[in-house]
Amino acid sequence: MKKRFTILLMSLSLGAFAQKKDASLVQYVKPIIGTQRMGHTYPGATVPFGMVQLSPETDTVSYELNGKYNPDVYKYCAGYQYDDKTIVGFSHTHFSGTGHSDLGDFLIMPTVGQLKLNPGTADKPGSGYRSAFSHQNETAEANYYKVKLDASNITAEMTTSTRVGFHQYTFPKSDQSHIILDLMAGIYNYPDKPVWTYVKVINDSLIVGYRQTNGWARTRTLYFAMAFSKPFKQHGFKKYDARQVYGGFWGKFNQSKNFPEIAGKQIRAYFDFDTQEGEKIKIKFALSPVSMDGALNNMKAEVPGWDFDKVKKDGQKQWEDELHRITIDGDLTTKQNFYTSMYHTMINPTIYMDADGQYKGLDQNVHKAEGFTNYTTFSLWDTYRALHPLFNIIHPERNADMVKSMLAHFDQSPERMLPVWSNSANENWCMSGYHSVSVIADAVVKGNAPFDANKALDACVATARKRSYEGIGEYIDHGYIPNERSGISVSSTVEYAYDDWAIAQMAKKLGRNDIYEEFIKRSQNYKNVYDASIGFMRPKNLDGTFRKEFDPLSTHNAGFIEGNSWNYSLFAPQDPEGLIKLMGGETRFVRYLDSLFTMHLPDKYFAETEDITRDGIIGNYVHGNEPSHHVAYLYNWTSKPWKTQERVRMILPLMYKPTPDGLGGNDDTGQMSAWYIFTTLGFYPVAPGSDQFSIGSPAVNGAEVKVGKGKTFKITVKNQGPKNVYVQKIELNGKPYNSLSLSNADIMNGGNITFYMSSKHK
């Protein structure tokens, strides 16, 4: 006991010390967190919201196996799996934490010895260009990744600027040193995915090209410019296209070596060098969504020179500045979790435009972003919940630019809809709802709307009235999506209802009463799929009866997406009071919540879940997926708010650890991490689109949040600890505060809040 006490004291004093001395917060960022199992994060280099994500691939698994979906592909959503023993190369684009994928563009691998243009297999590393590696020889920092490749003894280092990946390879002495550029490789790859590829050699140290793919993004073209620090002595291409009908007169040239260009579907390139022992060959690899010239310009604009350390340092400085938006007082584990979460919230969405503001639009035309930064990679079903609300606090300008990007998307959309899942000038319609409206409403309601809010509202309304999309027509006509119309009729119904409420809030703020009336009415539709006879949300048939086959624990073909009825029945964040009433009053509701967290979920149901590990489930509460992210806070609407405090403090250490397997589910482009940040600070946006945050239990000793305009929201937490999770009292700006809800204005005006914690609940 004594020993334990001492440790606690030490960690407290260390925390206070660190709070004063932490000039560097980057030191706490561990990109390796979440790279094992289901986190689907990647360890490689990127700057905040960077267009380049330069990271190792530990395998290139095909989406197909014998013409069918290959389930093994799933674990390679981010290209890297911690348990793997080999690296196949380093590619320039990655999603962070997704549960479906794409990207992995432009894989580069350095080798020595006999040239091998195939990756080879993991069980036989020598069979191709891949190499064994070990985590002992690996370093992953914010904007820096380093690994030794055992096969070649090459040390690979990488860093980035927004649009340029910077490689530094330290070679052994060899007259057979190679850089391989694999233009066929990709994440979630299959033979027809590369639609067209072009490479042009401008001179012996500069090439340009592009790759057009047909994947999750239906038509995605990414251009590149690749500069070498040392001229290659020769180069070559190999084309693997299944058939070539017409070769024309290209045969007039001997194209086997040193030919200046190639085009086709399946292409690999190699560049040969003589290297001295310890000689560094550096590569600058710039991307552009617009053109090869755009990529060249991006390279010139961002990385004109060859100073690897400077680029690394500049990028880490960017991270440092962004991380400093919130400083916390906590122990090392908390800091590693917290700042890695901060890091993970600033990878996606990604900047999607050239240095000169040009970008490819959803209409496949080139546009110029006038007065805003254009973003893509909007995984909105995930991120509307906490990530964008977090942005509204610590990145208000970026969040406004993201909304502007969404509005540009709307303008360019053939369907005239706001983004559902925006993927590099493409819409992939992934997941349910139309949650752009939540993001926009949240920004408007909170006064962070430096755009035409009325036009934005019109776009929201147009999206929500799109009858031909995923049952919206039936939803409007019947107040719910009939089971016959959709396999996820209940999820969609309750999510639409929430989104409609968000529209109503925005309309109210803008004085658009007719729209308010229409949508506030629609926001009650969640009730229409509640089966009071059994106390669960349940698929409802067109004739008004509930579907017969029903198991509230099942997620498979049960009317829900990434969640079962037990979890989804709690999805009415816009109306907890109404929900509680619907579900039979407070007593029954609390019992329901308690059961959720404590019941035993049989393994057969876990087998049906997606995107989470077994550890990602507490009882039947699924934290590894998003639909229940607000659930622990729902006790606040009952007489037992201390249960919220208890639950969130239980969830935090179970679901977030500073280890490779530290994430209990897909990070989902930062949503899991945003939940961590809010919850650790002591409040959470249960219903984005309101200006209120629900108070939980702060898990730090203190924090300062820069909220813009030079203001700081200061959080002081007295007597907090692993056991002292209950809030005894709160003072806001020095005065007693008795609400469980914190307003946006309270935060954004600066000021300070003090929590007094205890090991006993009130």
Added chain:
Amino acid sequence: MKKRFTILLMSLSLGAFAQKKDASLVQYVKPIIGTQRMGHTYPGATVPFGMVQLSPETDTVSYELNGKYNPDVYKYCAGYQYDDKTIVGFSHTHFSGTGHSDLGDFLIMPTVGQLKLNPGTADKPGSGYRSAFSHQNETAEANYYKVKLDASNITAEMTTSTRVGFHQYTFPKSDQSHIILDLMAGIYNYPDKPVWTYVKVINDSLIVGYRQTNGWARTRTLYFAMAFSKPFKQHGFKKYDARQVYGGFWGKFNQSKNFPEIAGKQIRAYFDFDTQEGEKIKIKFALSPVSMDGALNNMKAEVPGWDFDKVKKDGQKQWEDELHRITIDGDLTTKQNFYTSMYHTMINPTIYMDADGQYKGLDQNVHKAEGFTNYTTFSLWDTYRALHPLFNIIHPERNADMVKSMLAHFDQSPERMLPVWSNSANENWCMSGYHSVSVIADAVVKGNAPFDANKALDACVATARKRSYEGIGEYIDHGYIPNERSGISVSSTVEYAYDDWAIAQMAKKLGRNDIYEEFIKRSQNYKNVYDASIGFMRPKNLDGTFRKEFDPLSTHNAGFIEGNSWNYSLFAPQDPEGLIKLMGGETRFVRYLDSLFTMHLPDKYFAETEDITRDGIIGNYVHGNEPSHHVAYLYNWTSKPWKTQERVRMILPLMYKPTPDGLGGNDDTGQMSAWYIFTTLGFYPVAPGSDQFSIGSPAVNGAEVKVGKGKTFKITVKNQGPKNVYVQKIELNGKPYNSLSLSNADIMNGGNITFYMSSKHK
């Protein structure tokens, strides 16, 4: 006899009358000439050098049959064969007169009744959307084509502006009227040729999209905008892609009808209407090499309204103006041949840029043409001979812009070479030589060089020194291309030698003596492949011996391209004196020429020839291909120039007739027609790059050639007729003229020449 004399008189007086009265020359243009058999011209609508060539396809034959080359494809180079009985639709891009092909983009077909999305087969027209038609119901004029489609009773009319095809379909009464847009169809098509296609429906009367193909042009993307004069009541797409691995979440929409977009490899679209009897549905179809927005802008810029007749009239006015650059006094047949030839010389090259000057470059970047009009479709092996020299006289500005386009091509070329065959932002390297240098030298030597001539010379030299291209390295080292290196070693050697001479002439004019010396020496290399022991050019081995297997009549695997040794042995247009000496002096040379024109070519050799009909050969003189186009003029370098006069007057009526089968070989983007024009006027550019024209026998009674700067070169021909083909005397500007050579200055300064003709040679 008497009757004949009367007719002759009538035709002469008609001719004189016409000369005075011909306000319209368009009336003599018969686009149908050359559409039967080997002419490979098309009957559809285009404006001079227009980017759109809107013309019917009578079949869509695949380049492949059971995985092998399908020889039937060849006759559909221009999409239309006069002997065919059905039309499959009307597409927007066509080459004129080529012997290989591509294009046929965006096939449109109107139908009524049950929707059929497949073209069906010619033997069963009802099996698809194709329709029978007859020439009785067909009209083909410059910039106007009309045909009745028997299957539907629809009258189809079409006209164009530079970048917009304008369709007008007169429908019967039907509630099942359709417009089909087939985005899979194409000329020289095969399953993998469409790489990617996108269509977006902006509203119920406007769509945009693009089509990317991998054909003769390796990577060609053409964008379009399509406007309907009447809203369609519904539309649909059908996708024929062999496999679709990943459909994503697009299934949230019912995409079967009225979905606003589609993307894939193989796509057809249809648009449905209700029509009244005689109701016209008009379509404006704009193209752009740059973007969909570019196509929309082109439509706005060129055809803002819906007045079909105005667009037709404006285009025909353009033709009228261009045709009036040369007015002739001749009989109807001559006028039809002449003005159709004029027409055929002004179809290719084609303008290749948007109305705002933007175009896709060979480097696949978007460029802006600053201070010039950008052209493509340079079939230079054909056109350097007479077409570009003709342009230097009657289109000097256009020719200068074409040179500027070639120089831009050079700048954008990964190989750093001038164009060989420029095809829509692509190089297809078709045929032999590097004849851009001839075009550039001709312009420079003739003083039509409003560009940096020294830079142009550098580009010529860089091209001619490109060692890795088609034996140039060996040619430089050995003075000829060894037989081992190339299957067309002799053609290429003699053509390089001519091109080198052209470079030397340009260098001389620019005072670049070192270059002059290098290339004037190279220009004699043609002698190195002459086998004096047999009197023919002959493939020569690396060791200096001549290849054993050799047949001077054969074109198959004999060291030549599109010509046998009999014809190619005369290819030294830069040095007829040297050639005559080489071939044993004048007597033997004249005998050789006489034999060429009079010998009997056994059928087995004809079977080996390409691109010509049996009628395209006179003896063993092959007029339907280009290598001998200068040959009839070579008598001018002997003591028997009257034989030139006799030969050319024999060739003219045999090879040019005002009938569908009137061309004895591929028109080759106007080269055949340019030969006709020069020869008919009485002179020919035997060696472009010199400032001299060789005098033949004018086949008109007079002509006026507008040579720019308000000047006119006037040709008067006294006593000319079918028998009076011999030139008795010439007066230039009123003074006796005894040379057989006319200088460029004599023509371009204006002035007049009078030929006195006779039935007897001097």
